[in-house]
Amino acid sequence: MTEKDFLPGVYQKSPDNGKVTWKAPSNIALVKYWGKKPVQIPANPSISFTLDTCATTTSVLFEKKDNNETLSFDLLFEGKPKDHFKPKIQAFLERVETYLPFLKEYHFTIETSNSFPHSSGIASSASGMAALSLCLMDIEKELNPSLDEDLFNSKASYLARLGSGSACRSVKGSLVQWGRHSNIPKSSDLYGIEYPFEVDPVFKSYCDTILLVHKGQKQVSSTVGHQLMHGHPYAEDRFEQAFSNLDKLKPILANGDLEEFIKMVESEALTLHAMMMTSMPYFMLMKPDTLKIINKIWQYREATKTPVCFTLDAGANVHLLYPSSNKEKVQIFIKDELVGHCENGQYIHDQVGSGAIKIND
Incomplete structure (x- = not known):
């Protein structure tokens, strides 16, 4: 249309x-x-x-x-x-x-x-x-x-x-x-x-727990952030990467390849923040607790082989993504290890709608 x-x-x-x-x-x-x-x-x-x-x-x-x-x-x-x-x-x-x-x-x-x-x-x-x-x-x-x-x-x-x-x-x-x-x-x-x-059925019931690390006003609005891509030294490479990643995502989604899904999603999240950190002016939107959560996710995934991963928007909060089949044990991990890094201990359990x-x- x-x-x-x-x-x-x-x-x-x-x-x-x-x-x-x-x-x-x-x-x-x-x-x-x-x-x-x-x-x-x-x-x-x-x-x-x-x-x-x-x-x-x-x-x-x-x-x-x-x-x-x-x-x-x-x-x-x-x-x-x-x-x-x-x-x-x-x-x-x-x-x-x-x-x-x-x-x-x-x-x-x-x-x-x-x-x-x-x-x-x-x-x-x-x-x-x-x-x-x-x-x-x-x-x-x-x-x-x-x-x-x-x-x-x-x-x-x-x-x-x-x-x-x-x-x-x-x-x-x-x-x-x-x-x-x-x-x-x-x-x-x-x-x-x-x-x-x-799309493999595993992705149709995926869970997303949003860990509210910081609930205040963002340091930079999304509107301003988008504008900073004009003249950004890495902009064109980033745009090409996004096109390429969508092609790579097709077999991942079709086959339910969680290992490759995790790599793609986490890389995209960190790339987004890398673009903000290398713009002019530059911004660091992650907070110390954002990084602590990310590291704990990596440690937990390595120790338990649970297919849990993170993604980020243009802010400090962490979206924890995981299959619904792992819901019970991941939510125990959240309560035991991650809640202490959330502002006032707040988080929201959500899922794909x-x-x-x-x-x-």
Whole structure:
């Protein structure tokens, strides 16, 4: 699909008011996206596990208004007004208005909440923008009931990307690929797709325990971090590596090769942080406890031969990945060895999910 496919035709209906609610998950990238081109186009393709427990639930109430010249909305986060969130939502609505021309016809009340603590280091922008985009698409479907499911999901992912790049991977599917890759059919820079190749059952129930090492504001925002890839001395090599790793991942996922999966995922995580440490200005987003956790994971894996590994986002927290068949003993290891390195002993058990769901009142 192209951008033209997301421009709507004439709407068939025009409801006066209504309410829609969607729950969208966060995601954790296995092959990382770091660096982008205008507008929200990835410099390299990526692939992610969709999570299940870590999610944002958003309701959008809409009501026809007299003035159709401006965008109009109220925003409530966990039941309270959040005025400092509004500029980001305003910018997002302005960016997507071309594709959702009904936006100025209604006043919207956006009510949103997370299943995880805000500023916990979990990608709330991904789940939040995905949930909001799905709500807006649901409204468009009320205006145009003939909208088919494939276009609905692709356009929701496209819109979510315009709010937060990784949000396009939080719409549909347990394993989602984003970014044009010549060896991946139907892959696109514009939206995420369900991974089209064979995936061994072991990866369909994979566990992810998020160890909350540091829950404060990140030292550098993802937006700034992506910009630092412009002129980065190792950028082009990194982009080529990501393309290559997606090719290498195909047989790993198909065969359930956990040893090679571990090598790939941990290498990608450390490469992401290496790019931040070698940018200008440079950043060290890992904390001492991040490194202690990583070393304990390596020691535990070597001693017990348990296929557990880590990955990282652009922050200090550690995502501990492991097959569900090892869940009981890995979670004992977490309690015995890793909890002491988490801020206030906090962590979240999660697992691979299946994507966003509509919630009917």
